Amino acid sequence: MIIDAHAHAFPSLHDHVGYASPEEHMRAAQVHVVAPSQPVIETATGRVVTEQTLSDGKGMGWSNMVEVNFRYGEFGRMEWTRDGKDHHLQMFAPNFPESLAPEKMIALMDYAGVEKAMLHNAHMYGMLNDYYGEVIRKYPHRFAASAQIHEADCDKPEQIGELTRAVEVLGLTALHFQIEGFFRYDFRDKFDDAKFDPFWEEVRRLGIPVLWNVRPLGAPRERNYVEQVARLGKWARRWKDIPSVFTHGVHVGLLMDAGGRVVIPEEFWETLEADNITLELLFPVMQGNRWDYPFPEAQALIRDFHKRLGASKLLWGSDYPTSERAATYPQSLDYIRKHCDFLSPLDKDRILCGTAAELYKFPDPKGA
Numbered sequence: 593m594i595i596d597a598h599a600h601a602f603p604s605l606h607d608h609v610g611y612a613s614p615e616e617h618m619r620a621a622q623v624h625v626v627a628p629s630q631p632v633i634e635t636a637t638g639r640v641v642t643e644q645t646l647s648d649g650k651g652m653g654w655s656n657m658v659e660v661n662f663r664y665g666e667f668g669r670m671e672w673t674r675d676g677k678d679h680h681l682q683m684f685a686p687n688f689p690e691s692l693a694p695e696k697m698i699a700l701m702d703y704a705g706v707e708k709a710m711l712h713n714a715h716m717y718g719m720l721n722d723y724y725g726e727v728i729r730k731y732p733h734r735f736a737a738s739a740q741i742h743e744a745d746c747d748k749p750e751q752i753g754e755l756t757r758a759v760e761v762l763g764l765t766a767l768h769f770q771i772e773g774f775f776r777y778d779f780r781d782k783f784d785d786a787k788f789d790p791f792w793e794e795v796r797r798l799g800i801p802v803l804w805n806v807r808p809l810g811a812p813r814e815r816n817y818v819e820q821v822a823r824l825g826k827w828a829r830r831w832k833d834i835p836s837v838f839t840h841g842v843h844v845g846l847l848m849d850a851g852g853r854v855v856i857p858e859e860f861w862e863t864l865e866a867d868n869i870t871l872e873l874l875f876p877v878m879q880g881n882r883w884d885y886p887f888p889e890a891q892a893l894i895r896d897f898h899k900r901l902g903a904s905k906l907l908w909g910s911d912y913p914t915s916e917r918a919a920t921y922p923q924s925l926d927y928i929r930k931h932c933d934f935l936s937p938l939d940k941d942r943i944l945c946g947t948a949a950e951l952y953k954f955p956d957p958k959g960a
């Protein structure tokens with residue numbers, strides 16, 4: 593059996609499902625791309641724009657974002673208007689869908705030979721607790737799904753209550769936690785502040801893993817990224833009995849030396865070696881179109897992670913449909929399944945199935 597530890601299904605992005613207003617959703621999307629890996633284009637002229645057009649250039653907080661009518665465009669683009677001029681960014685592949693039905697995700701999984709997937713609930717797609725509750729009720733033998741709350745408000749009873757409802761009523765079996773969510777109050781708080789202890793107590797009581805999306809929250813991005821990863825390591829050692837998944841592998845572009853070699857900082861190893869942390873292998877998305885299929889550079893990185901961490905701390909995720917930027921759905925799996933010859937069949941089985949099966953409580957573990 594093969595389990596995709598990171599996939600998506602979502603209703604129309606233009607419906608802003610689960611958000612109080614379209615503006616609130618688009619602000620969360622705007623902060624997500626404020627320092628994009630892809631070029632920003634002035635639409636009318638095709639000019640590559642290097643000056644900052646999404647923020648005031650002083651930070652990544654809510655109050656740093658400028659009013660530019662930020663929106664989802666067609667063909668995988670994000671669009672906005674600054675000083676009367678339209679700009680866009682090819683954030684996703686041109687075939688990126690406006691919505692992704694669970695039935696289409698299942699068809700893709702069948703095509704690639706994937707039995708089950710964990711659906712990640714991320715701000716770009718909406719606040720999808722109820723939507724995902726429906727999906728897993730309909731397809732308990734194919735999907736498990738994660739809950740999402742407003743991270744910056746998770747000291748408040750409403751957010752703790754929403755998490756409890758998502759798990760105990762809707763049947764979601766993980767928490768997706770994006771540290772970028774703290775932008776709502778301009779990064780006034782950090783996820784390991786004492787005020788959030790009651791929230792983490794509830795996560796522990798519910799017995800669910802946390803799917804961490806760790807990204808830089810300021811400049812210089814390389815240094816800030818390492819700091820956030822180190823913070824997660826300290827947090828994990830304190831909350832020893834909360835299983836954590838370090839999603840999205842590593843941000844390749846932020847860890848590259850001048851010669852193009854990815855150097856994993858010691859702080860990363862310290863965090864990833866915590867007993868309760870598992871690393872998601874997800875390189876087609878995170879290498880930023882530097883490498884071509886079957887990604888030998890990514891295979892070399894996986895070899896290092898495997899050597900130092902062991903297969904039981906690794907799991908495979910596609911991040912479909914974002915992965916279409918660099919690979920088809922089968923290719924996002926095959927660079928490990930058909931390549932990575934240094935992995936024994938047993939270790940491949942752990943990475944492609946066993947680790948995820950243990951961590952994620954699929955509603956119907958046997959059926960397929």
Ligand SMILES: [Zn+2]
Binds near residue numbers: 598600712714911914
């Ligand atoms: Zn994702």
